[in-house]
Amino acid sequence: MSDRYAVFGNPVAHSRSPAIHAAFARETGQDIDYGRVLAPLDGFAAAVDAFRRDGGRGANVTLPFKREAWQLATACSARAASAEAVNTLRFDADGGIFGDNTDGVGLVRDIEVNLGQPLAGARVLMLGAGGAAAGVVLPLVEAGVRLLHVANRTAARAEALAARHAGAPVSGGSLAAIDGEFDLVVNATSASLGAEAPSIGRARLVPGGLCYDMMYSAEPSAFLVEAARGGARIADGIGMLVEQAAESFFLWRGVRPGTASLLAGLAQPWRGSRLGR
Numbered sequence: 140m141s142d143r144y145a146v147f148g149n150p151v152a153h154s155r156s157p158a159i160h161a162a163f164a165r166e167t168g169q170d171i172d173y174g175r176v177l178a179p180l181d182g183f184a185a186a187v188d189a190f191r192r193d194g195g196r197g198a199n200v201t202l203p204f205k206r207e208a209w210q211l212a213t214a215c216s217a218r219a220a221s222a223e224a225v226n227t228l229r230f231d232a233d234g235g236i237f238g239d240n241t242d243g244v245g246l247v248r249d250i251e252v253n254l255g256q257p258l259a260g261a262r263v264l265m266l267g268a269g270g271a272a273a274g275v276v277l278p279l280v281e282a283g284v285r286l287l288h289v290a291n292r293t294a295a296r297a298e299a300l301a302a303r304h305a306g307a308p309v310s311g312g313s314l315a316a317i318d319g320e321f322d323l324v325v326n327a328t329s330a331s332l333g334a335e336a337p338s339i340g341r342a343r344l345v346p347g348g349l350c351y352d353m354m355y356s357a358e359p360s361a362f363l364v365e366a367a368r369g370g371a372r373i374a375d376g377i378g379m380l381v382e383q384a385a386e387s388f389f390l391w392r393g394v395r396p397g398t399a400s401l402l403a404g405l406a407q408p409w410r411g412s413r414l415g416r
């Protein structure tokens with residue numbers, strides 16, 4: 140029988156993880172079965188437990204359960220501990236549940252490898268201080284960014300996130316107070332879901348700079364349209380999605396799938412370009 144995995148979320152019907160992991164399994168010759176589990180909002184731990192007892196080997200976790208997954212794990216990676224959120228669970232033979240957060244390494248690989256934008260020495264502005272933002276701070280710092288400024292609608296949340304990384308070049312503040320020159324701007328807010336572009340205050344992007352929206356979509360988000368108008372190179376989060384999945388697959392199977400051809404098939408033609416230039 141195939142080894143079973145699933146993505147847990149609520150809602151979860153939209154998730155592209157089953158198709159991505161099926162493609163990885165075909166490419167690497169791994170025998171896995173990957174499904175979706177719609178967990179009740181008050182029943183995540185019970186749903187995971189039932190899946191595990193039924194022979195499940197691991198899981199991905201999406202909104203709104205990433206923090207609960209971190210609490211459920213009996214051991215976790217440094218990047219999951221730093222994020223206080225888990226998107227990957229591995230059920231070990233001794234009954235342990237290992238938790239990891241692969242979102243950050245997914246973002247870093249997408250930016251550096253797929254988009255060819257170096258992070259070492261980069262000045263990075265990140266908009267948003269929710270779960271996704273928290274998951275990428277440590278990997279961005281480890282990639283050697285010169286500075287990372289986190290700006291959020293609720294400034295206190297950005298300040299608290301920065302304070303968790305004392306000693307690293309991470310600062311926090313409000314959207315209104317953004318100022319300075321950046322090589323990369325990452326939109327980690329959910330504003331794009333409502334077709335809104337969060338303010339970037341008085342931020343200036345260097346020529347050749349990249350604006351990245353973690354949300355992925357067929358058309359560029361309002362944030363990316365505005366960025367392209369200002370001359371920026373733009374990318375959505377489909378590459379982050381594929382790369383975080385590859386890292387989860389590696390954690391479960393010990394085999395790293397290739398991502399280039401899958402991503403080429405999923406990415407929109409405007410990804411990585413300067414619109415209309």
Ligand code: NAP
Binds near residue numbers: 242269331335
């Ligand atoms: P979350 O925990 O709910 O956080 C939402 C963040 O967006 C908060 O910082 C919130 O600010 C801010 N926000 C919401 N509406 C806003 C608006 N109208 N203007 C300005 N800021 C606004 O959500 P999340 O899990 O971090 O997800 C954020 C985004 O990342 C989503 O679009 C999600 O789809 C995407 N994501 C993509 C991937 C991928 O693999 N590509 C992975 C994870 C997440 P306040 O604190 O002030 O409320």
